[in-house]
Amino acid sequence: xxxxxxxxxLLVGGNSDVWAIIILSLQVSGLALVVSxxxxxxxxxxxxxxxFPGRQLVxxxxxxxMGFPPVVIGLAVFLLLSRSGPLGFLGWLFTPSAxxxxxxxxxxxxxxxxxxxxxxxxxxxxxxxxxxxxxxxTQTTLAVLWEARVGVLVALIAGFGGIISEVGAVMLVGGNxxxxxxxxxxxxxxxxxxxxxxxxxxxxxVLLGITFVxxxxxxxxxxxxxxxx
Numbered sequence: 550x551x552x553x554x555x556x557x558x559l560l561v562g563g564n565s566d567v568w569a570i571i572i573l574s575l576q577v578s579g580l581a582l583v584v585s586x587x588x589x590x591x592x593x594x595x596x597x598x599x600x601f602p603g604r605q606l607v608x609x610x611x612x613x614x615m616g617f618p619p620v621v622i623g624l625a626v627f628l629l630l631s632r633s634g635p636l637g638f639l640g641w642l643f644t645p646s647a648x649x650x651x652x653x654x655x656x657x658x659x660x661x662x663x664x665x666x667x668x669x670x671x672x673x674x675x676x677x678x679x680x681x682x683x684x685x686x687t688q689t690t691l692a693v694l695w696e697a698r699v700g701v702l703v704a705l706i707a708g709f710g711g712i713i714s715e716v717g718a719v720m721l722v723g724g725n726x727x728x729x730x731x732x733x734x735x736x737x738x739x740x741x742x743x744x745x746x747x748x749x750x751x752x753x754x755v756l757l758g759i760t761f762v763x764x765x766x767x768x769x770x771x772x773x774x775x776x777x778x
Contacts, residue, residue, distance in 0.1 A: 594664060619715040706768075
């Protein structure tokens with residue numbers, strides 16, 4: 550069977566279920582990445598630019614988080630959001646909100662770690678020069694971030710790649726409910742278990758295609774930023 554043709558038929562054939570899965574995948578991972586960037590880029594900058602008690606411990610925790618198994622994160626979020634958990638009152642379990650939370654926790658260490666590395670790679674003399682010109686701490690941080698912008702973009706690419714392709718966490722906290730919390734990765738698992746390998750492979754090709762297009766766009770942006778240096 551031509552699985553490429555199967556993937557095309559799923560997309561252009563107006564299959565509403567498939568499009569709902571694709572849209573939800575992009576919404577969940579996109580929102581998780583935005584939240585991770587809002588939190589992670591400033592934190593990565595803070596860790597990279599400042600010395601404080603316990604800094605080495607924080608860095609060790611970040612590095613550990615970068616390799617944390619997604620299914621463990623899913624279990625932790627499940628327990629947090631369960632009825633008997635401390636966040637059970639939110640009623641997020643088996644909803645897209647729970648999936649976003651799990652993916653934020655997964656992406657955050659990646660964004661923080663790569664941002665920190667990018668900031669540390671900036672010549673320390675630049676900070677000294679900026680401060681000598683009378684820049685405030687905030688202005689200094691922004692200037693360093695701009696200099697490290699390519700590395701920050703790599704942090705976002707790594708964060709997105711880590712969450713769009715994971716399955717364990719979103720399946721645990723989302724439940725893989727059709728029309729509600731089913732995303733591409735969990736749909737692929739379901740179709741494989743059903744023996745519908747043609748559909749599973751077609752969905753996998755769709756996932757790979759989406760990932761490729763988004764990463765290609767980010768790489769094009771990276772090239773633009775390199776030329777702007």
